Amino acid sequence: MVVYDGAPLRTFDLLTKLEDQYGKAKPILSAKENGEWRLYSIEEARSTVDKISLALLAMGIQHGDRVALASNSCPLWNFIDWAIQQVGAVTVPLYTTISENDYRYNLNHSEAKLLFISGQNIYRKVEPILSEIPTVQKIISFKSIEGAMSLDNFLDMGQQVSQQQLETAKSHVDRHDLATVIYTSGTTGTPKGVMLTHDNLTSNTKCLDTLFEVHEGTRYFSYLPLSHIFERQVVMAYLNLGATVYYAENMATIVNNINEIKPHVFTTIPRLLEKVHANILLKGKKMKGIEKSIFTWAINLGYEFNDEHHNSKWYNFKLRIADKLVYRKVREGLGNCIEVIILGGASIQPKISKLLTAMKMPVMEGYGLTETSPVVAVNSPVTRHIKIGTVGFPVDNVDVKISEKGEILVKGSTVMQGYYKSPEATAEVIDQEGYFHTGDRGEIDAQGFLRITGRVKEIFKTSMGKYISPSLVENTLLESPFISSVVVVGEGQKFAAALIVPNFDQLNLWCRENNLSFINNDLMIQDKTIVTLIRKEVDRLNKNLGDYERVQRFELLSSDWSAEKGEITSTMKIRRMVIQEHYKDRIERMFE
Numbered sequence: 001m002v003v004y005d006g007a008p009l010r011t012f013d014l015l016t017k018l019e020d021q022y023g024k025a026k027p028i029l030s031a032k033e034n035g036e037w038r039l040y041s042i043e044e045a046r047s048t049v050d051k052i053s054l055a056l057l058a059m060g061i062q063h064g065d066r067v068a069l070a071s072n073s074c075p076l077w078n079f080i081d082w083a084i085q086q087v088g089a090v091t092v093p094l095y096t097t098i099s100e101n102d103y104r105y106n107l108n109h110s111e112a113k114l115l116f117i118s119g120q121n122i123y124r125k126v127e128p129i130l131s132e133i134p135t136v137q138k139i140i141s142f143k144s145i146e147g148a149m150s151l152d153n154f155l156d157m158g159q160q161v162s163q164q165q166l167e168t169a170k171s172h173v174d175r176h177d178l179a180t181v182i183y184t185s186g187t188t189g190t191p192k193g194v195m196l197t198h199d200n201l202t203s204n205t206k207c208l209d210t211l212f213e214v215h216e217g218t219r220y221f222s223y224l225p226l227s228h229i230f231e232r233q234v235v236m237a238y239l240n241l242g243a244t245v246y247y248a249e250n251m252a253t254i255v256n257n258i259n260e261i262k263p264h265v266f267t268t269i270p271r272l273l274e275k276v277h278a279n280i281l282l283k284g285k286k287m288k289g290i291e292k293s294i295f296t297w298a299i300n301l302g303y304e305f306n307d308e309h310h311n312s313k314w315y316n317f318k319l320r321i322a323d324k325l326v327y328r329k330v331r332e333g334l335g336n337c338i339e340v341i342i343l344g345g346a347s348i349q350p351k352i353s354k355l356l357t358a359m360k361m362p363v364m365e366g367y368g369l370t371e372t373s374p375v376v377a378v379n380s381p382v383t384r385h386i387k388i389g390t391v392g393f394p395v396d397n398v399d400v401k402i403s404e405k406g407e408i409l410v411k412g413s414t415v416m417q418g419y420y421k422s423p424e425a426t427a428e429v430i431d432q433e434g435y436f437h438t439g440d441r442g443e444i445d446a447q448g449f450l451r452i453t454g455r456v457k458e459i460f461k462t463s464m465g466k467y468i469s470p471s472l473v474e475n476t477l478l479e480s481p482f483i484s485s486v487v488v489v490g491e492g493q494k495f496a497a498a499l500i501v502p503n504f505d506q507l508n509l510w511c512r513e514n515n516l517s518f519i520n521n522d523l524m525i526q527d528k529t530i531v532t533l534i535r536k537e538v539d540r541l542n543k544n545l546g547d548y549e550r551v552q553r554f555e556l557l558s559s560d561w562s563a564e565k566g567e568i569t570s571t572m573k574i575r576r577m578v579i580q581e582h583y584k585d586r587i588e589r590m591f592e
Helices: 013-022 042-058 075-086 100-110 120-132 151-160 163-171 198-208 229-241 251-261 270-286 289-303 313-332 350-358 423-429 470-477 504-513 521-526 528-542 576-582 584-590
Strands: 027-033 036-041 066-070 090-094 114-117 138-141 178-183 193-197 219-222 244-247 265-268 340-343 363-368 375-378 398-402 407-412 436-444 450-455 483-489 496-502 551-556
Touching: 013 042, 013 229, 027 042, 027 075, 036 042, 042 075, 042 151, 042 163, 066 075, 066 100, 075 090, 075 163, 075 178, 090 100, 100 120, 100 178, 100 193, 114 120, 120 138, 138 151, 178 198, 193 198, 198 229, 198 375, 219 229, 219 251, 229 244, 229 265, 265 270, 270 289, 270 340, 270 350, 270 504, 289 313, 289 350, 313 350, 350 363, 375 398, 398 436, 423 436, 450 470, 470 483, 470 496, 470 528, 483 576, 496 504, 496 528, 496 584, 504 521, 504 528, 521 528, 528 551, 551 584, 576 584
Parallel strands: 027 244, 066 090, 066 114, 090 178, 114 138, 219 244, 219 265, 265 340, 340 363, 496 551
Antiparallel strands: 027 036, 178 193, 363 375, 398 407, 407 436, 436 450, 483 496
16 A cells, blocks of 8 residues: 555555555445435445546556546546546646636647546537647547547446556556646636646645544535635545545535535635625524524624633633524534534635634634645644634645745645746746745734735735735625625725625615615615615724725625636636726726
């Protein structure tokens, strides 16, 4: 067995490790098939992975070849990923939500020889551009569709290759070989292909091994795309620890799936927790009398939670009462088994983390990038290094330091080999000492916790000579239950202004309570009463900012940022330049 310190040496060695540790029958992956949750054992996983590898060899895939994969998260995604890497080839994961242009660029730039797709939806995007992608020799579809090879027919080709040929191919895969090229969606410019080796990925698995724990029967729920390195690696980490991973059917079924599976842990980005928080408050708005008073008291008590274990006995006593009267009911709505929520992708309002942690659903915020495989730092329920408002302690196998400009620099075994076919771009971000320049601003406090304070390039300067971090201002405004999304602008202007997307669920409830009614969102945001309400919220939260940071003017928008329009990335990060271009007229109007 090829394993070191509890972690696999190469990505696909995970299956050998799990079989030796738990036996062939242990279930490791699950998804809903024909309305029922289908569990895949270690034996089934290994058998399927080998069959795919044999077929890849039959198709002529060799060591170093790139093979693309575009599918929603499911066990087959993992099987194909491991199978590609078993033969020494390189997985190129693609988001299902990217544009036709992105498919064209990523497939051509990677020179992918094969493309696995989940079905018709993906085929519709790539079929019109196939003539422009000469390297793709075949498209293999999970479901039988016209124009693509079915997965079953593909697997039949594997019968031409012996198991010994596969074992030989596996033996030639070194831990320093390239395992995957991941195209970052990027908030600006052309996507870059991040090159990660087996060692990069397994080193990250190894460092998480001591920061999280499982017990017999631990269920991990996954709804984020596996094409995102954050989800891909945390899934690997929890499989390595012995958990069973359950994949959501789709984004619309998350809450239903959670109540069916009753998971102990899941990963998320802030957006989901913000919606959970908004729904909690929405229920409270509908209450009356003593029930509403108790609910409001319990929520405010949760906002005061101290994660550094400095809560008084009196506070903990009140917390137990709040749990019996309010918190327990919230947990029941989320399966009632959640032990840990792992948060990444972006920062979240600390009060949301405090409330959920007080409700016995502790939020462990972390930080990382595709280029660092990804985890750089994380709050840990095992080491008890937890501090809300920070991204935790840096993990053991990376060296983190803050530059003179306040930029976070990272060095270690998880840092990428570079950007594919782009030595110039690589040299711009990895210095001569081997430190990767993240582009994020941060600070390490006296206790060793890392805090993210913004993006280096996002900070803008007003005409008054003051520097403003837009993300800091945005996160402050997002504390309002009536605000869903914000982009702060003001480069070269006298003051900061904002494009604001209201939380229309909350606004509609407020309108009903105040006997207001609107046909659509466009009419709602033009109403003086609504504008005044948002103005009061902005003024209230402005008090938490410095004078020069305060938002003086704003424009309300009737719909949120769109991935289809290129305004947000596949991982929900905003593309500021695109948004500013799309709303150029409105921005100019604010500064007239």
